[in-house]
Amino acid sequence: xxxxxxxxxxxxxxxxxxxxxxxxxxxxxxxxxxxxxxxxxxxxxxxxxxxxxxxxxxxxxxxxxxxxxxxxxxxxxxxxxxxxxxxxxxxxxxxxxxxxxxxxxxxxxxxxxxxxxxxxxxxxxxxxxxxxxxxxxxxxxxxxxxxxxxxxxxxxxxxxxxxxxxxxxxxxxxxxxxxxxxxxxxxxxxxxxxxxxxxxxxxxxxxxxxxxxxxxxxxxxxxxxxxxxxxxxxxxxxxxxxxxxxxxxxxxxxxxxxxxxxxxxxxxxxxxxxxxxxxxxxxxxxxxxxxxxxxxxxxxxxxxxxxxxxxxxxxxxxxxxxxxxxxxxxxxxxxxxxxxxxxxxxxxxxxxxxxxxxxxxxxxxxxxxxxxxxxxxxxxxxxxxxxxxxxxxxxxxxxxxxxxxxxxxxxxxxxxxxxxxxxxxxxxxxxxxxxxxxxxxxxxxxxxxxxxxxxxxxxxxxxxxxxxxxxxxx
Amino acid sequence: xxxxxxxxxxxxxxxxxxxxxxxxxxxxxxxxxxxxxxxxxxxxxxxxxxxxxxxxxxxxxxxxxxxxxxxxxxxxxxxxxxxxxxxxxxxxxxxxxxxxxxxxxxxxxxxxxxxxxxxxxxxxxxxxxxx
Numbered sequence: 001x002x003x004x005x006x007x008x009x010x011x012x013x014x015x016x017x018x019x020x021x022x023x024x025x026x027x028x029x030x031x032x033x034x035x036x037x038x039x040x041x042x043x044x045x046x047x048x049x050x051x052x053x054x055x056x057x058x059x060x061x062x063x064x065x066x067x068x069x070x071x072x073x074x075x076x077x078x079x080x081x082x083x084x085x086x087x088x089x090x091x092x093x094x095x096x097x098x099x100x101x102x103x104x105x106x107x108x109x110x111x112x113x114x115x116x117x118x119x120x121x122x123x124x125x126x127x128x129x130x131x132x133x134x135x136x137x138x139x140x141x142x143x144x145x146x147x148x149x150x151x152x153x154x155x156x157x158x159x160x161x162x163x164x165x166x167x168x169x170x171x172x173x174x175x176x177x178x179x180x181x182x183x184x185x186x187x188x189x190x191x192x193x194x195x196x197x198x199x200x201x202x203x204x205x206x207x208x209x210x211x212x213x214x215x216x217x218x219x220x221x222x223x224x225x226x227x228x229x230x231x232x233x234x235x236x237x238x239x240x241x242x243x244x245x246x247x248x249x250x251x252x253x254x255x256x257x258x259x260x261x262x263x264x265x266x267x268x269x270x271x272x273x274x275x276x277x278x279x280x281x282x283x284x285x286x287x288x289x290x291x292x293x294x295x296x297x298x299x300x301x302x303x304x305x306x307x308x309x310x311x312x313x314x315x316x317x318x319x320x321x322x323x324x325x326x327x328x329x330x331x332x333x334x335x336x337x338x339x340x341x342x343x344x345x346x347x348x349x350x351x352x353x354x355x356x357x358x359x360x361x362x363x364x365x366x367x368x369x370x371x372x373x374x375x376x377x378x379x380x381x382x383x384x385x386x387x388x389x390x391x392x393x394x395x396x397x398x399x400x401x402x403x404x405x406x407x408x409x410x411x412x413x414x415x416x417x418x419x420x421x422x423x424x425x426x427x428x429x430x431x432x433x434x435x436x437x438x439x440x441x442x443x444x445x446x447x448x449x450x451x452x453x454x455x456x457x458x459x460x461x462x463x464x465x466x467x468x469x470x471x472x473x474x
Numbered sequence: 475x476x477x478x479x480x481x482x483x484x485x486x487x488x489x490x491x492x493x494x495x496x497x498x499x500x501x502x503x504x505x506x507x508x509x510x511x512x513x514x515x516x517x518x519x520x521x522x523x524x525x526x527x528x529x530x531x532x533x534x535x536x537x538x539x540x541x542x543x544x545x546x547x548x549x550x551x552x553x554x555x556x557x558x559x560x561x562x563x564x565x566x567x568x569x570x571x572x573x574x575x576x577x578x579x580x581x582x583x584x585x586x587x588x589x590x591x592x593x594x595x596x597x598x599x600x601x602x603x604x605x
Contacts (some may be wrong), residue, residue: 058480239529264569267568267569267588268541268568268569271588271589272491272494272568272589273493275493275494275497275589275590277499278589278591279592280497283501283592288504301496301497304493305493
């Protein structure tokens with residue numbers, strides 16, 4: 001619509017200029033015509049009056065002739081007639097002074113003079129009089145007529161032209177606006193609607209018109225673009241789908257591998273106690289025992305092995321069962337301190353000293369019991385990995401933005417090839433029976449449920465550090 | 475010619491799990507074998523190589539766990555075969571995959587998967603010790 005107005009304005013300006021020039025030329029032409037007619041009238045009048053005045057001058061003398069001029073002046077309406085002598089003062093038009101001597105006997109001269117007071121002005125015609133005895137004074141008849149009529153005519157004509165111009169412009173505006181709406185507004189609205197649809201992701205729709213002009217070309221380009229976008233989106237979707245499928249397959253493979261490792265771990269962990277319990281039971285059954293007391297020894301061994309299996313299964317369930325976090329705002333340093341106290345006896349037995357680096361409380365939204373279990377796992381692992389006389393150092397640090405960090409450092413080392421596997425269930429480097437290989441897996445699961453991460457570093461000769469990151473806010 | 479005097483066969487038993495070790499040792503002793511039991515791979519190798527070099531008897535049979543601290547049973551077996559000793563060997567394993575079974579067979583050892591019945595062990599031991 002704005003474009004319509006702009007084009008309309010441009011068109012109207014052009015029209016106004018061209019019609020204005022045309023009107024002006026027409027007005028000028030009509031004005032010239034009007035003047036010519038006026039001059040012609042005065043010329044004719046002057047000619048007839050000259051003859052009348054010359055005849056009267058000759059027949060009845062100068063006084064009668066002058067009286068007759070006055071009579072004529074009074075009689076003619078709108079036209080003033082005067083007797084003037086070129087030699088005498090009072091000639092109305094000083095500019096004529098130079099022209100009047102050229103006035104030939106029997107000739108006349110017309111001239112338009114403006115009014116002194118911004119009036120319509122006058123048209124003068126001077127007619128040479130051939131009067132015997134008065135040749136020296138160069139007598140003339142002056143015919144003077146107001147240009148008011150001409151001015152009125154010009155005004156009327158101008159008004160008529162203006163009216164005509166106004167009607168033309170109004171008509172043009174209406175026609176241009178309608179045309180613009182039809183030729184530009186409608187297709188542009190359709191294009192805009194189409195662009196909106198494409199923007200909203202509807203690549204299938206088409207603009208649906210072909211005007212054959214520039215807008216039609218734009219519509220075709222838009223359609224082509226939408227087609228291209230649709231193809232690109234389709235390709236992207238297919239690629240995305242393929243990627244998701246690949247990831248799903250990887251996950252599946254990973255799950256299968258985990259199940260396999262889990263099965264192997266269960267077999268390994270349960271195999272020995274099961275073997276012992278079974279054999280002892282069979283021994284009692286076949287009475288391959290020395291006496292009743294020996295049978296009792298075997299039975300208590302069976303009970304002991306069953307207890308071992310119960311522990312393993314319980315840990316396995318702990319590992320597998322989804323835990324519900326009971327989250328509260330806890331001081332991680334206090335949790336670490338408690339955990340250190342709990343494992344202190346183990347450390348003393350192994351000759352390993354435990355320290356917790358000093359620092360302010362570090363608060364985080366965690367499940368106290370579960371984080372304590374993580375710390376117990378990490379600390380007992382660290383103690384087990386430490387050489388006698390070694391030191392296990394725990395540290396807690398926190399930043400509001402980066403979350404909290406708990407680190408447990410020992411002087412043992414983890415072989416590089418074992419590092420990627422330490423969080424796998426049942427992966428253990430400890431002597432069989434000492435650990436189930438579930439501790440770090442359980443810890444990993446707990447930390448992940450808190451939205452955090454756990455990682456291990458063991459650069460050669462620099463000990464091993466397990467580091468737990470807990471997200472800010474918990 | 476008289477056959478050499480029959481002596482009690484010597485079995486070296488390597489098992490890191492104490493309960494299992496006690497059970498197997500007791501059972502084998504009860505069956506009349508002489509048992510020398512060790513708790514890990516290093517002790518096994520020490521008994522097999524160091525002690526033998528010093529003059530101890532070569533065992534008539536070795537029963538060893540595969541997964542043990544120190545050296546694995548399989549490594550010890552390899553070392554023995556490297557010395558071209560044909561000592562009969564029984565490997566006990568919790569999860570003996572095909573690979574382990576094949577390897578054990580190549581090294582002339584027999585594999586017992588846990589859990590196994592003691593009768594099965596005794597059958598294999600008798601078989602291995604039969605001339």
